[in-house]
Amino acid sequence: MQPQDSKVVIVGAGHGGGLAAAYLRQYDHTGLIVLIGEEPIAPYQRPPLSKAWLKGEADAESLKLKPDSWYAENNVDLRLSTVVSEINRGARTVILSSGEVIGYDHLIIATGARARALPIPGADLNGVLELRTAADAERLKAAIGPGKKLAVIGGGYVGLESAASGRALGAHVMVIERESRLLARVACEVLSSFFQSYHEKQGVAFELGASVEALEGKDGHITGVRLADGRLIECDAALVGVGAVPNEELARDAGLECTNGVVVDLDARTSDPHVFAIGDVTHRPLPLYERNFRLESVPNALDQAKHAASAIMGRAQPAPEAPWFWSDQYDLKLQIAGIPFDADAILVRGDVASAKFAVFHLKGDLVQAVEAVNAPPEFMMGRRLLEHRTPVSREKLADTTISMKEVAV
């Protein structure tokens, strides 16, 4: 059988799964693709759910990766509201919860991650929300009108973006974070304190270093967040954004190697040559940093969708890319390239107070990561320097009168 005729089953119809189907078609794969998702809607973009969509600046249709008609027109059998209960690698089949068995030549696992649940009393009250899906976003939107009190548990990106959108919609917002600073897991201290003071200016309140003991309610609906020190933060709704866990159970039950995610190689191939995995569910190699890691980001899902589609089609792989991330809050555009593994120094370029700066994480004279706020040149050029492992001069990098094009040694 030629690669283009193979039957591909994709489990998970999120951003990664949807794009794996799209790239296969772009790469002239003509065999049947079965795309199976648990949500009732065709693949869509999740990032706007906490940003433009939440603020009413984007509608559901514009979020869809492809029009609904695209799937049938392109011989993609899109199965929505459908649960896969088992992968049988010996028979090369997946088994649906309905009992239906679907065979594959290649399987792509794109099951993503789910919001980490808070293991505390009251977590099942109405008004305790998370934000992963369009349905979650609908519930959040309904909860954050003018004058409503929103408690955000977790000061990560989901929490801060929702806080910003909540303020834009006129809600009172209190962010409760267990660590002593915001974005503790994902950004440096310069950024943490910058984002905190920017949010404070916009009227967001913070409780840092605060653990949540329980969620309290009345008639089944949340009324407040009880902190470990005994205080009660009153609220009409609480958004829980305390990280995500990979949906790796199907893969693990099928005997595929998993370590905080499904282990894959640079082709996005798992320990079974007929099975690929892409996106938030994977534990993947990061050659730039000579280690393996689980990334939670759209660009990573796209990157691996291309890897899997290329491997299936026997195409050359695209050039490796540095991981990157973005976040929009108020009028701030945060763009991050790389991860500050092994960095030995932090260098700030630009003026933090004027909300236009970048933080470079350096290892000797190499850029390991750059976090850029309203600073596209620093992001764009920083990413290129990082990907090409180009040595930079710290003196030049610190001097904003020198263009980012001139900072290489």
Next chain:
Amino acid sequence: MAKITYIEHDGTQHVIDVKTGLSVMEGAVKNNIPGIDADCGGACACATCHVYVDAAWKDKTGTPSSMEESMLDFAENVEPTSRLSCQIKVSDELEGLVVRMPESQH
């Protein structure tokens, strides 16, 4: 609605009717045209929807914002006619627009 011609780097042409209100990027992505990745979905954060706009269309496609300009300034394969297609809104005015794609978006 406007008829837009997207030309891949290898010369392959795609002529698409794109609805008013969508961006030139969305017209490509929703029709699965290769060569416009649009990693960030139109947030002006990634420069992977880079196109060359034929000079005749410079005025009708508008002026890039400073954010777009500085993204483009540091993108690869940039030419004076470069734009980020996520920042060009489609209207009847753009009937017949031709955009070409760079060799690579990354």
